[in-house]
Amino acid sequence: MEFNNFKLEIISSKYYHLIYNYYKSNKEHLEPWEPTRAKDYYTLDFHIKRTDERLDLIKKNQSMHFILINNKEDEIIGVCNYTHINGGECWLGYSISNLNQGLGYMYKTVINANKYMFNKYNIKKINAGIITKNQRSLKLINRLSFESTGKFVEKEINHKVEKLEIFSFSNP
Structure with a gap:
């Protein structure tokens, strides 16, 4: 899928x-x-191995991993992942580079990637766990019309236990 400033592609070797440069340059x-x-x-070795593992999961229809790549195809600016595909449900995760926050790229990505998942994988419901203090992500997930399930989980995030609110979006 092509947009004005980037392309959305399935990960590839x-x-x-x-991929390595994206995570390294956006570490902080x-x-x-x-x-x-x-x-x-x-x-680099870690990301080669992880990309290969993700490609295997895609072949098994257990997950889907997208990259947002600039039009020159020399920089990844974000990722969008659908994992734990099972029984018509899956889990959404995403990130965007520091320099590309607030430009609407992830909104466009998730809208279109959700459609892809609904059509190709016959997904009925997409879930997302959002760290309650991540205001940017909460704003995005609400803008995308995900609804809170009223459930919360605790996960280990960056050496700390964080509270995540669970949201879901059903196939219209």
Whole structure:
């Protein structure tokens, strides 16, 4: 899928270096919102292995992993993942580079990626767990018409236990 400033593509081994660069260059920006990372997380070898694992999960219809890539195809500016595909449900996760926040790119991405998931995988409901203090993500998930389930879970995020609110969006 192509937009004015970026393309939305399924991950591919041709982007190993760009995937690695995305996480490495956005480390400080993303770490407060993500699980504590393994010591080798910020290495190319780690991201080659993880990308290969994700490609295998895509083949097994267990997950779908998208990248947002700039039009020059020399920089990944975000990721959008659908995991734990099972029984018509899945879980959404996403991140965007520090420099591309607030530009509407993730909104466009999730709107279109959700349609893809509903059509290709026959998904009926998409769930998302949002850290309650992540105001940008809460604003986005509400703008996307996800509804709070009223449920909360605690997860280990960046060496701390954080409260996540569970949201869901059903296939219209």
